Amino acid sequence: MEIESQYVGVITEELGRRHAELLDSFTNDKGVARMVYKISSRNLLGFRTSILTKTRGNGIFASRFLGYEPLQESSLRLRNGVLVATEGGMVTAYALESVQQRGKTFVDPGDQVYEGQVVGLRNQQGDLDVNVCKAKHLTNFRSNADVLTVLDASKKMSLEEALDFIEDDELLEVTPLNLRLRKKYLSKIQRLRAAR
Numbered sequence: 001m002e003i004e005s006q007y008v009g010v011i012t013e014e015l016g017r018r019h020a021e022l023l024d025s026f027t028n029d030k031g032v033a034r035m036v037y038k039i040s041s042r043n044l045l046g047f048r049t050s051i052l053t054k055t056r057g058n059g060i061f062a063s064r065f066l067g068y069e070p071l072q073e074s075s076l077r078l079r080n081g082v083l084v085a086t087e088g089g090m091v092t093a094y095a096l097e098s099v100q101q102r103g104k105t106f107v108d109p110g111d112q113v114y115e116g117q118v119v120g121l122r123n124q125q126g127d128l129d130v131n132v133c134k135a136k137h138l139t140n141f142r143s144n145a146d147v148l149t150v151l152d153a154s155k156k157m158s159l160e161e162a163l164d165f166i167e168d169d170e171l172l173e174v175t176p177l178n179l180r181l182r183k184k185y186l187s188k189i190q191r192l193r194a195a196r
Contacts, residue, residue, distance in 0.1 A: 001051065002060040005031045010054045017075050018043040040072045041065075046164025049149035079165070081127040085113045091134035093149045099130050105154045106181070107132060113141060116186030118170060121155070129188055169194075 003011055005027050015022075030143040039047075044063060051059040066107045071097035084101050101185075107118040113119060118131050145194075157165060162172050162179050172178040185191045 001062070003030055003051075003055050004058055006031045007055045008033050008035070011035070011051060011059070014047070014050055014054065015039065018047065032081065038066065042071065042074060043086070047163055049158070049161055049164075060110055066161050079121070079167070080126050082118045082170075082181075083122055083130045084188075085117045085133070086121050086129045086188070087133055088112075088114040091119075091132045092135055093151060094136040095130075095132045095134040096151055097149055099132055100127060101153055102130065105132075105152070109151070109158070114119045114182075114186070114189075115156050116183045118181035118183065129177075145154040169174055 001011070012022075014031070015037055016038060020037040020043065022035065023038055025033065026034040041089065048061060051061050053077055059060060080103070089112070091107050091109050091111045096105060096107075096109060097122065099105060103120045103122040107113060107119045113132060117144050157179060159174065159179060162181060166172055166181060169184050171182050171184055173182060183191060185194050
């Protein structure tokens with residue numbers, strides 16, 4: 001990879017977390033560092049997005065297959081918990097408004113979800129069950145505050161990002177139109193039993 005020398009520290013830290021082995025490194029007179037690493041394909045998943053984010057789009061990265069080796073230690077996961085849907089149905093803006101206070105969502109109003117589907121990334125450790133299909137109770141009283149609901153944009157993941165994101169107790173559904181993350185055990189009771 002080739003990156004500006006100011007980003008060498010953050011990229012080296014990221015590759016160390018992914019158990020990469022530095023083979024060669026040098027910096028030219030223009031301040032561009034060229035580094036060659038050896039890393040397993042499993043630990044390389046999601047790195048392309050990471051390098052572009054951490055170098056603000058200034059990193060050049062290429063990879064090639066070197067051969068087969070014994071299974072290496074997988075990269076260290078430093079992810080927070082996830083937001084898991086408690087029931088199936090259509091996502092409502094009313095429900096997402098309160099859910100977005102607890103983390104970053106992966107679904108938009110109008111999307112169909114099912115129980116056990118991962119609908120967002122939590123701000124804290126540990127998974128949290130949330131109802132993203134909750135509808136607002138209708139009354140005859142209306143106010144201007146009820147009319148406008150402002151939501152943050154949901155995060156859409158690529159296949160590579162989703163594969164890097166999932167943990168051991170999660171699965172990835174790939175369909176022609178959607179990528180959905182879900183828990184291995186859909187109901188909360190099944191997840192609690194499996195955790196014992």
